[in-house]
Amino acid sequence: MEKLYYSISETAEILGESISLVRFWSNSFPKLIKPRRTAKGNRQYTEEDIEILKQIHYLVKDKGLTLEGAEKQLVAGNAKVSNSVKALESLREIRAQLMEIKNSL
Secondary structure: OOOOOEEHHHHHHHHHHOOOHHHHHHHHHHOOOEEEOOOOOEEEOHHHHHHHHHHHHHHHHOOOOOOOHHHHHOOOOOHHHHHHHHHHHHHHHHHHHHHHHHOOO
């Protein structure tokens, strides 16, 4: 990531989710995610916001927690969640690279 701010559509693409889900999570976690608003009212997310959204995605989609359970874990500042998300991203990148190699053979 190299930009200061990402639009909601770019953020949704990074997460692999719909724009409406990103908007819903932003509204559900106002203490953790504070997107900047443009003059037109469009949300703009920082890298920190996107990292928190990735952690929410991991907790809700992968671990099956409720939104309340995910918020409790994130508010507690659980570094284990952050490490799990980073490890999962690395594994997905490796898998994509291996699939690319397999397809080129």
